[in-house]
Amino acid sequence: MMEGAWDLLLLSVKVWFSIIGGLIVLPAMCGVSLGVTGLYIKILVKILEWATLRIQRGQKDQPTLQLQPSSGIIQKDDGSMEEEIGKLRRSWPKSLAGGDFTLCDAFYFCKKGIESIVDDQVTQRFTSEELVSWNLLTRTNNNFHYISVRVTIIWGLGVAIRYCVLAPLRITLAFIGLSWLVIGTTLVGLLPNSRAKSWLSDRVHLTCYRICARALSATIHYHNKENQPRKGGICVANHTSPIDIVILANDGCYAMIGQVHGGLMGVLQRSMQRSCPHIWFERSEMKDRHAVARRLRDHIADKNKLPVLIFPEGTCINNTSVMMFKKGSFEVGGTIYPVAIKYDPQFGDAFWNSAKYNMVSYLLRMMTSWAIVCNVWYLPPMTRQEGEDAVHFANRVKSAIAHQGGLVDLSWDGGLKREKVKEMYKEEQQKMYSNMIACSEDNLSSQTSRAPPPHGPVQPVQPPSAHDTVIKGSVRFIHSYTFDEDVKP
Amino acid sequence: MGLPLVESALQWNSGILNANRDPKNDDVEFQITRLYSRFHSLDKGENGALSREDFQRIPELAINPLGDRIINAFFPEGEDQVNFRGFMRTLAHFRPVEDNEKSKGHDASEPLNSRNNKLLFAFRLYDLDRDDKISRDELLQVLRMMVGVNISDEQLGSIADRTIQEADTNGDMSISFSEFIKVLEKVDVEQKMSIRFLH
Numbered sequence: 001m002m003e004g005a006w007d008l009l010l011l012s013v014k015v016w017f018s019i020i021g022g023l024i025v026l027p028a029m030c031g032v033s034l035g036v037t038g039l040y041i042k043i044l045v046k047i048l049e050w051a052t053l054r055i056q057r058g059q060k061d062q063p064t065l066q067l068q069p070s071s072g073i074i075q076k077d078d079g080s081m082e083e084e085i086g087k088l089r090r091s092w093p094k095s096l097a098g099g100d101f102t103l104c105d106a107f108y109f110c111k112k113g114i115e116s117i118v119d120d121q122v123t124q125r126f127t128s129e130e131l132v133s134w135n136l137l138t139r140t141n142n143n144f145h146y147i148s149v150r151v152t153i154i155w156g157l158g159v160a161i162r163y164c165v166l167a168p169l170r171i172t173l174a175f176i177g178l179s180w181l182v183i184g185t186t187l188v189g190l191l192p193n194s195r196a197k198s199w200l201s202d203r204v205h206l207t208c209y210r211i212c213a214r215a216l217s218a219t220i221h222y223h224n225k226e227n228q229p230r231k232g233g234i235c236v237a238n239h240t241s242p243i244d245i246v247i248l249a250n251d252g253c254y255a256m257i258g259q260v261h262g263g264l265m266g267v268l269q270r271s272m273q274r275s276c277p278h279i280w281f282e283r284s285e286m287k288d289r290h291a292v293a294r295r296l297r298d299h300i301a302d303k304n305k306l307p308v309l310i311f312p313e314g315t316c317i318n319n320t321s322v323m324m325f326k327k328g329s330f331e332v333g334g335t336i337y338p339v340a341i342k343y344d345p346q347f348g349d350a351f352w353n354s355a356k357y358n359m360v361s362y363l364l365r366m367m368t369s370w371a372i373v374c375n376v377w378y379l380p381p382m383t384r385q386e387g388e389d390a391v392h393f394a395n396r397v398k399s400a401i402a403h404q405g406g407l408v409d410l411s412w413d414g415g416l417k418r419e420k421v422k423e424m425y426k427e428e429q430q431k432m433y434s435n436m437i438a439c440s441e442d443n444l445s446s447q448t449s450r451a452p453p454p455h456g457p458v459q460p461v462q463p464p465s466a467h468d469t470v471i472k473g474s475v476r477f478i479h480s481y482t483f484d485e486d487v488k489p
Numbered sequence: 490m491g492l493p494l495v496e497s498a499l500q501w502n503s504g505i506l507n508a509n510r511d512p513k514n515d516d517v518e519f520q521i522t523r524l525y526s527r528f529h530s531l532d533k534g535e536n537g538a539l540s541r542e543d544f545q546r547i548p549e550l551a552i553n554p555l556g557d558r559i560i561n562a563f564f565p566e567g568e569d570q571v572n573f574r575g576f577m578r579t580l581a582h583f584r585p586v587e588d589n590e591k592s593k594g595h596d597a598s599e600p601l602n603s604r605n606n607k608l609l610f611a612f613r614l615y616d617l618d619r620d621d622k623i624s625r626d627e628l629l630q631v632l633r634m635m636v637g638v639n640i641s642d643e644q645l646g647s648i649a650d651r652t653i654q655e656a657d658t659n660g661d662m663s664i665s666f667s668e669f670i671k672v673l674e675k676v677d678v679e680q681k682m683s684i685r686f687l688h
Contacts, residue, residue, distance in 0.1 A: 114583050127530065
């Protein structure tokens with residue numbers, strides 16, 4: 001009796017693995033798609049559309065609580081400090097000569113302060129984007145109430161399918177994919193260096209990432225493949241989650257750069273290193289900016305080495321905006337291949353909120369979402385122009401990526417997720433204001449020959465369709481080099 | 490969402506007492522929901538109240554020269570925590586004035602977002618010790634906050650003197666609230682000290 005049950009179990013395990021092997025792993029190796037995921041997405045879209053309509057109909061009977069997209073919930077004045085204070089003073093009786101302070105100036109700062117308390121551009125980037133309509137996942141159910149029995153049933157079915165059918169499948173696939181990576185790269189590493197070795201290494205990496213992409217039910221649309229990063233260059237992309245690497249590496253091979261980790265990550269890093277060169281740093285080395293730059297420079301100088309994949313934001317942002325690019329990767333010369341990645345939030349929230357979830361729970365959340373659907377645009381390569389400094393170049397690349405991906409272009413530092421804003425920015429605001437009220441007399445030590453600072457990060461940001469012209473000139477600031485995403489919470 | 494929210498709703502709306510289905514009420518409910526969401530996301534400690542550090546975490550507020558004064562306006566004398574009701578009460582000063590037109594005659598007391606109360610809010614930004622007078626010292630301190638290190642003491646002193654001279658009518662070398670109102674009578678306070686929600 002027990003043996004019968006045992007045999008049955010073994011048989012079902014065999015069947016399970018052969019299905020997976022035949023239908024998923026083999027096609028992944030050949031880069032062929034059976035179209036199952038595509039069909040799944042189509043069905044999902046139909047269901048979600050139906051659910052949306054039902055919810056909207058339901059909401060008509062109750063007070064409407066429609067959410068606003070991330071373009072803001074309050075009206076903000078677009079003018080600069082000078083313009084706005086100028087408008088305030090227009091009705092002020094003209095004062096005597098010398099100095100231009102008026103009591104109503106405080107209104108400008110007061111209003112700006114209250115506006116930022118109600119809705120600011122930065123803190124919202126570190127939490128998941130709010131959806132305009134519910135996508136039947138409990139985790140995105142912020143403001144949606146019970147609508148109808150039918151929607152609830154569909155939601156319940158969704159939970160059952162996602163957790164009981166899809167999740168085990170995906171976890172198995174992920175396991176297979178990663179084991180394949182370790183085994184495959186170790187085997188390839190035994191070969192002597194040759195063209196065959198590089199080719200094999202590419203195959204192994206691609207297969208592994210394709211299996212991992214299947215493990216997430218990822219549907220990726222690549223645009224402008226003619227601009228794909230080439231050897232000896234640096235690929236920069238906006239950062240939303242560790243999955244970005246899987247997304248990009250599905251289509252091409254990259255050299256990774258980052259800190260050496262222990263545990264499972266360490267195993268992966270070491271085995272990858274065997275088959276082709278990546279750049280891994282010890283923790284102590286990361287602080288030495290010059291050492292880092294030197295290794296990067298050496299790597300890209302060798303035209304046989306794969307392009308380096310770098311995320312200049314330094315941390316995960318929620319895919320509604322692009323935050324400041326650290327200048328480190330833009331200083332070493334070489335061609336920059338910008339890439340814009342935009343996830344469709346309707347199918348699953350890809351953002352890794354490292355304050356809230358650790359890596360494992362994040363991956364489990366990914367595997368219990370509907371799917372990951374995203375668009376990847378390869379942008380034309382850019383190089384630093386004559387006389388352009390690294391910061392300005394970084395901003396130029398950032399604007400191009402933001403424009404292509406439909407993301408808001410911010411010059412705020414992603415590090416504000418954890419750190420306080422630098423005093424320097426407040427001092428800039430103070431300086432701008434001082435220039436307005438200082439009199440024309442020459443006894444001001446503050447009036448240096450430097451032009452008034454350009455509009456700093458306080459300026460309201462234009463909607464994504466308008467090219468960002470708010471950041472004029474270059475604002476110099478020093479940042480430590482952080483090249484890749486922070487894997488630790 | 491609970492009783493405190495309803496009370497805040499009444500304060501926010503201070504005037505509309507009837508709960509008839511009227512599009513204005515939907516707007517109000519929407520605004521309150523958004524603000525509650527916002528309050529909740531700022532409340533990192535999840536204890537139902539905001540501290541000064543919670544406000545300082547907003548980068549755009551942290552770089553505002555008058556940021557500390559604005560944050561201070563939320564906290565009543567001697568307290569370190571502000572709950573949602575207090576949060577709404579302070580923000581209610583910034584409701585646009587035209588929203589009050591429908592509520593004429595319902596409430597005897599002056600709404601929080603009247604012109605006078607908006608001016609009082611601004612007055613209190615300057616009046617550091619809350620004694621209803623802006624002294625020369627206080628004005629100097631606030632000016633120093635706004636200009637940082639870029640202007641010398643003498644210059645700032647003369648700016649303060651001139652400002653007080655222009656506003657002071659009773660010769661006590663400080664600006665009282667009525668003098669403040671008089672000096673700003675031509676400024677469009679309603680427009681400049683109002684926050685409008687997008688719909």
